[in-house]
Amino acid sequence: NAGVTQTPKFQVLKTGQSMTLQCAQDMNHNSMYWYRQDPGMGLRLIYYSASEGTTDKGEVPNGYNVSRLNKREFSLRLESAAPSQTSVYFCASRLQGNTIYFGEGSWLTVV
Amino acid sequence: GQQVMQIPQYQHVQEGEDFTTYCNSSTTLSNIQWYKQRPGGHPVFLIQLVKSGEVKKQKRLTFQFGEAKKNSSLHITATQTTDVGTYFCAGSSNTGKLIFGQGTTLQVKP
Numbered sequence: 001n002a003g004v005t006q007t008p009k010f011q012v013l014k015t016g017q018s019m020t021l022q023c024a025q026d027m028n029h030n031s032m033y034w035y036r037q038d039p040g041m042g043l044r045l046i047y048y049s050a051s052e053g054t055t056d057k058g059e060v061p062n063g064y065n066v067s068r069l070n071k072r073e074f075s076l077r078l079e080s081a082a083p084s085q086t087s088v089y090f091c092a093s094r095l096q097g098n099t100i101y102f103g104e105g106s107w108l109t110v111v
Numbered sequence: 112g113q114q115v116m117q118i119p120q121y122q123h124v125q126e127g128e129d130f131t132t133y134c135n136s137s138t139t140l141s142n143i144q145w146y147k148q149r150p151g152g153h154p155v156f157l158i159q160l161v162k163s164g165e166v167k168k169q170k171r172l173t174f175q176f177g178e179a180k181k182n183s184s185l186h187i188t189a190t191q192t193t194d195v196g197t198y199f200c201a202g203s204s205n206t207g208k209l210i211f212g213q214g215t216t217l218q219v220k221p
Contacts (some may be wrong), residue, residue, distance in 0.1 A: 033209065040120065042199060042213035043154065050206070058208065059112070090153060100144070100201070100209060102153040 002026050006091040006103035013081045013110045021076040021106050023091030029101075031094050032074035033058075034066060036087040037105075043090065049074055081110045113138050115202045117212025125220050130187040132215035134200035143176055143183045146199045148214070154199055157185075190219050 006023045013019055025032065030051045035043040035058075045058030049068040063085060065077045074093075078085060086109050094100040114137040124130050134143065142161045146154035158167055160176035160183060167174045173186045183200055197214040204210075 035211070040213070042117070043201075043211040045208065045210060048208060056206075056208070059210070094209075099156045099159065100146075101156070104153050 004091055004093055004101050004103040006089075006106055008106060009104065010107045011109070013078075013108065015082060015110060017081050018077065018079050019081065019108075020078075021089055021091070021108075022073070023075060023103060024073045025093040025101070026072065027093060027095075027101065028071070029093040029095050030071075032068065033092040033094075033100070034064075034074070034076045035090045035092065036060065036085075037090060038087050046076065046089075081108075083110045086110045113202065113204055113208065113210050115200060115210045115212040117200055117215055119215055120213060121216050121218070123218045123220065124190050126192060127189050130190050130194070130217055132185050132198050132200075132217075134183045134185075134202075134212050136181045136202045136210075138202075138204065139180050140202040141180075141205050142203045143180075144201045144203065144209075145174060145183075145185055146201060146211075147196050148199065149196045157198075187217075190217070192219050192221050195219050 004025045033048045034046040044060045047066040049055045052071045089106045091103040092100045116135045144159045145157040148154040164178045165176040171188045197216045199214045200212045
């Protein structure tokens with residue numbers, strides 16, 4: 001099983017550019033999440049989707065949008081990238097109340 | 112909103128010493144999970160605690176969930192170099208939101 005797959009793994013953007021991080025899971029999980037990880041800040045929740053068709057803001061949603069395209073896919077979009085969005089982004093999924101599975105991460109640098 | 116605080120942020124120990132990280136939530140949790148992240152990797156699930164006062168063990172690791180379901184701890188007995196990494200707690204509310212603590216980075220000197 002692939003588990004949680006996210007792309008791209010590495011990306012460099014110029015300030016003001018837009019991009020979409022893609023995430024897909026093949027475990028038939030209901031919930032999907034996007035986190036960002038910065039040194040000393042741990043994992044901060046950007047957006048989550050408790051089930052297909054719903055999305056909710058997390059701790060740090062500003063500057064991001066999400067789409068739960070179907071049960072498998074949950075994308076994260078940066079409309080106008082800023083240097084403060086330089087981070088490692090993790091997509092994750094889980095069945096309600098159970099273990100959360102993470103993708104391998106996407107390293108994004110905004111210059 | 113829901114907050115999960117974790118201390119200490121960093122811990123350096125000599126191999127063989129014990130290690131403990133603590134996690135506190137601003138709200139009562141439905142469950143708490145613990146994860147380990149190796150340098151350059153992604154967080155990997157260790158365990159989930161659900162019941163008030165629950166204690167679970169995995170070899171040298173002991174996990175506790177507080178009576179009020181607002182705090183938790185992870186204790187490692189006799190650390191080894193393979194224990195190096197960052198340990199995260201994650202608190203789950205009944206809305207499905209999963210909030211992580213800031214993590215404790217453990218360094219073990221051989």
